[in-house]
Amino acid sequence: MSRKKIAEEISIVFSGAAGQGIQSIEMILTKLLKREGYHVFSTKEFMSRIRGGINSTSLRVSSGRVNAPMEKADLFLPLIQDTTLHLQDKITEHTVIIGEQEVVQFDDMVDIPFSEIAKRCGNKIYSSSVAVGVIAGILDVSDSTIEKTFTTHFKGKDDKIIQENIQAAKEGIKESAKIQEYLEVVIEKDASVQDEMLISGTEAVAMGAVAANVRYVASYPMSPATGVLVKLAGWSEQTDCIIEQVEDEITAVNMALGAWYAGARAFVTTSGGGLALMSEGISLSGITEIPFVVHVAQRPGPGTGLPTRTEQGDLHLVLYSGHGDFPRIIYAPGTVEEAFYLTNQAFDLADKFQVPVFILTDQYFVDSLCNTPVWDLDKTVAKHHFTETAQDYKRYAITESGVSPRGIPGFGKGVVKVDSDEHDEEGLITENLNETRKAMVEKRFFRKFNSVRKEVIEPDCFGNKDNELLVLSWGSTGNAVKHAFQLLESPPAGMHFSQVWPLPENIEDILSRYKRIAVVENNASAQFATLLKGYAGVPVTHNIVKFTGLPFSQEEIAREIQSIQ
Amino acid sequence: MSRKKIAEEISIVFSGAAGQGIQSIEMILTKLLKREGYHVFSTKEFMSRIRGGINSTSLRVSSGRVNAPMEKADLFLPLIQDTTLHLQDKITEHTVIIGEQEVVQFDDMVDIPFSEIAKRCGNKIYSSSVAVGVIAGILDVSDSTIEKTFTTHFKGKDDKIIQENIQAAKEGIKESAKIQEYLEVVIEKDASVQDEMLISGTEAVAMGAVAANVRYVASYPMSPATGVLVKLAGWSEQTDCIIEQVEDEITAVNMALGAWYAGARAFVTTSGGGLALMSEGISLSGITEIPFVVHVAQRPGPGTGLPTRTEQGDLHLVLYSGHGDFPRIIYAPGTVEEAFYLTNQAFDLADKFQVPVFILTDQYFVDSLCNTPVWDLDKTVAKHHFTETAQDYKRYAITESGVSPRGIPGFGKGVVKVDSDEHDEEGLITENLNETRKAMVEKRFFRKFNSVRKEVIEPDCFGNKDNELLVLSWGSTGNAVKHAFQLLESPPAGMHFSQVWPLPENIEDILSRYKRIAVVENNASAQFATLLKGYAGVPVTHNIVKFTGLPFSQEEIAREIQSIQ
């Protein structure tokens, strides 16, 4: 190791067994650094177990917004020895390894006796705080930030414990001098960050739902989607929201439809396997034209697959779940901001168009944290779209837009008849095929699809728009592609889709300008590329795919782009 | 009405309420006419109720094979007055209407007092036999055929009853003279038809499964798929097959996988809504590489939709059901012959490649009847593909073909570990991402997909191959397109797909010869067209779709083709 100057940004990786405390290091450290004025981004990968194994958290601390996974670590802080070489890729010759020599052995490492220091401060379990201190020291965090952060973080704990933790952190700061031998870190702080929020993908989705006036959550726990349920439950006393953990995913969708029918905005959170079980219920939303909003946090399949890993492998499932033809909307946020505003909008459009709306995230996305400006609530909507019924109310009135005014039971003078059989305008079963069936499909599928299409979000364009090569991304890979462009000498054109269905009407025009199109996605079968080909009729020339259960790093994408440039 | 000469073929439509006997008319009449040496094709449409309403059966009697729906009726025989104008389209100025004036009123009709004649013969309920006799008379059926057919059809009944029915039919023949005033029917008989089978789509699928040595059927009743379950149950004493009606469709798929795991060929029959519920289980087949074969008889959705009607709206569902990426095979037979041989082959390929295989039919297809040559059992296979295990057996051995030798418990010295989590070669849960996960996806998805692709069935080409317009069909619409071509002065090129996934490797080459491609399919969203665009990269220029719940008639397709020629 030679002394290295780190400007603008540092990347730090912690590893340890489940239950060993890297999660709490992440939580305190990100708060601390944000409060100090750094941009922070942290992402984690972990095994499907409660204790043991080996997990890691990667942190980027920067003078600007850098929210994407990075391959290499400047600092590596293992709490246990990684015998599986799980994190081998992160460590380069320039990586400074910090550890407790009694626990981890590396040829060239900075020994910091975390536990010993912790014990000195009062308790061995304070070693996480020592580790936090070490990083704080390298990053020149002030004592007052330490004190404030620890005090709020440990709110409710015994004052003695808080003080001892603070002491442990301060000892850590002292130890950090050892690291300065190898690294000179000069990263500019940005005071405006201090007022920003520190938000995970999970929280962004959950808050988007709250902003939409969500009142009914029916879900079954499933990684990585459980977080949204837990967050909404945690806030439910403030938000007056009903939280029901149901017996299975089939219940979730059918309950949610019952709640929407009765006028409450309902929400479901699940992952691919759970969504698979909801397939029939989604079709029920389709024919009854009852709104439905579901968050799908993807993980690698098939089957149980890798429950705590990431993938973008459920696009096709979400697009085609449910038998028969009916319109739907699929959002795939690439930033916490998009996640918040799109989740909010999901409720609005579900309500307005009476269709199922999907918010497609993934484990990488929901479990990553970053700072982001406080939401602008003026940009959100929480307006109901149902109407008061007259006595002759007909639930499925044939309309030009394909949308029939939606009444709810107990509001007005009419009755509201919804039916999963093909029905007439009133909602009664019909077997009139040539007229009623035809009219209903034309209303519910064709005309409504056109109405939905009018509100499609255009892709976000970046890079060199005149390049003949276009690199496309959707959902969580968006930021990694954008960051990859910054690593390239001459970046191509870039385009990020935060809505993946329906596609914009002029999609063919938009894309036909490019000679070559590469689609970056975290799945084996290049699902978005297929979708583009099938509906936009454009030839995708390169599939940049990854299916190991880990997200793309910016370096990886940069390399892939270089190889086709 | 003026006297019309009918050569080659006659089309006859019966209508009546559920429970009124048109089903038994269909059953006897088709047997009778086949035995007499006519080619017969009959198709029915009916309401979702047990009694009442209005249903109809359409029969084509011909000198050649004509297995497709026709729009117009030469003869119309209503058992009740159709107040809903349900069958209006079938009746032209040339249609001869036969009925009992006391029951049905038409301006110009041949009055035959069915009930009165029946009563004379012994019982009012023999009026179906009188109706059968009327048609038999028009078609010059011999007395001995009448006698034989009635005797076998009513096997087990009292001899008196049989004789009275025969008498009723003979009275019907006498009455048929009245019709000869309007129609002169001269259709050539074909003695070879007499030895053929009279088979429904349902029976063809069920027999294909029997020919594959099916030993375990786990299903939940659902129209229009229940017939296959009933047939297999009816034969189960002869075939030594376990039939279990399960509590729900989730059980069906999971039981079937358990049975396959233990070495029994298992089969499931369902419709779209049921398949939607199996989505997670299909994904389990994907990751565990346990074979799975399911028959999906489509009906119009979404939701409960039109339970007894027809649609080809579940192609996307079948193609994408289940989360995550894994290979699958989808057959869509267009004739009873294809249904039999492809169902048989479904088991062979499911077993060989250890993938889910879907047989996609629809209500129109399963409920239609025709004569067809007796199956050639030499063209079927029923060979198991599992192997005896050695002590160090590894269920998921990495292989070049992507297929790992499949052991079953209790056969050999090894143990067989199957896992819905990502696993290593032995079948143990793994979290080794960069190596094991990657290797498994490459084996299970990429390499196996290529192996599966080598056995893809090429589309069947017909019509004028050099035309610039290609008309494509899949599944049950195949025959209607072929028949439509015969109505056209200069038919375009035609292609019928009986396997819709995977597509042939050279699909782009095959299709790129044509300037314009029209896809005929019985759904609103043109699902096969989208599939072709997405995977074959070919522009489909015309979608010929229908979504009323009724099948395409040959005339309808001919008109559609004409309009784009």
Next chain:
Amino acid sequence: MSENIFDPHVKDIAWCPGCGNFPIRKIMLEMLQELELDPVNTVMVSGIGQAAKSPQYIQANYFNGLHGRALPPATAIKTANPELTVIVESGDGDMYGEGGNHFLHAIRRNPDITAVVHNNMIYGLTKGQASPTTSKGMKTPVQINGVFLEPFNPLAAAIALDASFVARVNALDQDNTKEIIKKAVQHKGFALVDVFQICVSFNKVNTAKWFKEHSYYLDEQHDTSDRSAAFSRAIEDEKLPLGIFYEQKDKPVFEESFPLYQKDKSPLFQRILNKEALEKIAAEKTE
């Protein structure tokens, strides 16, 4: 009797002539009227099947959902708007077969809804396969050797799940049945009423005569608050008791368990966004 506002005067009812669904419909219409319910505040919920068509023939709100899935939406409707009267009408296959898991867990929740199960011991709409309640030995086109499985005993199961109201009635005994269904609807909590219903087309075993001969009414001595006693009566199988087996008057109900209704009784659809709550959550994230 005055005009029944719940009767839509349908021209064509899709049941077979003589079907046991007709007397149940009559009972339900009268019950709704006699309880003086308002169609606008009444929601009928069903799955799919012949029984599940019932809401089609009642003039009230309805949610005619998926096969087996009546209870989840019914629970949610009641929870989203406790002012509504929510009544589920569905078949034995629907409730005890496809919907079995919801049956288990809806009872555990104990929402204030009533489930009227048309138990014809057969799958009617799909043409006569065994249902979970089909008697052992009955032959059908699928169960060609006769049903082997132990029939599902909905009463015993509901009592095992500590349901708050469990009753069985015979649709052909209209007066008693109507009174019991009235009590079920008036009961606060989940009320199960299993209704013996004939299916003239597919069930030739459990006929009107059979039901009559194989049932009797629980007498006054039966203590409906005694769970063990209720269970013992529920598993009787020579003659099947009719009446209310088990009843818990004060069992807490699901929708009332939520703090939001303790603060404010208004249905969810009337509530608008609480912006302050959201701002507070966001503010915590800036800490």
Next chain:
Amino acid sequence: MSENIFDPHVKDIAWCPGCGNFPIRKIMLEMLQELELDPVNTVMVSGIGQAAKSPQYIQANYFNGLHGRALPPATAIKTANPELTVIVESGDGDMYGEGGNHFLHAIRRNPDITAVVHNNMIYGLTKGQASPTTSKGMKTPVQINGVFLEPFNPLAAAIALDASFVARVNALDQDNTKEIIKKAVQHKGFALVDVFQICVSFNKVNTAKWFKEHSYYLDEQHDTSDRSAAFSRAIEDEKLPLGIFYEQKDKPVFEESFPLYQKDKSPLFQRILNKEALEKIAAEKTE
């Protein structure tokens, strides 16, 4: 004791130190050995969860299926090859929550399989939400006001479904537990063994001490053939009885009900196509 052939000597078991799954594993390994079963003819079946990882740590055939879906494949495996010993090991959430409907209907079928349910009264793998058996009032990150639902009583439910063997044990009482599980495996028919199991990470209520203090063994006087008595014991809730509640020795089992096994006992995988049967069916169609 000799080397246990069922022990694969795994290096890393993915359970928390102190987890109640360890003693269950020990019991299962010993039980399998003591019953002199053969790994090659033994199939462990599970769903998904911490408990459901059990087969990973046993050297035998296994089918580690989907969450909640252990019973359908287990039933099918036994039916397709009655020579195999089929044992299901899964969690309370798996069996009574997601898998509730299979629980109902597997019991009705009565295949000769054993279901060992690791009942830690919590969802372990997903980090501590309430399961169907979680006690009322327990707070979790999702049930923030405490669980409201009536806990699912698997014993009462199984007895209501007339299960052929119903037992409850405490994993920490290894000897008794092993003996009861042995009996369950030897029992011919569906055997349910609900096992009290501690979860040191997420269930701080139902600890080893709690289970000890809140349970006692059924004594000799309990008549395991008396369904009503079994039910009354099953619904006791101050102290929870342990032992065999209910047992029916001669109840017909599912796989034996099929005529094909009455003719010939060989497992299905050994049977080849009966061409004549097919030809006969085809010939009938030419008539």
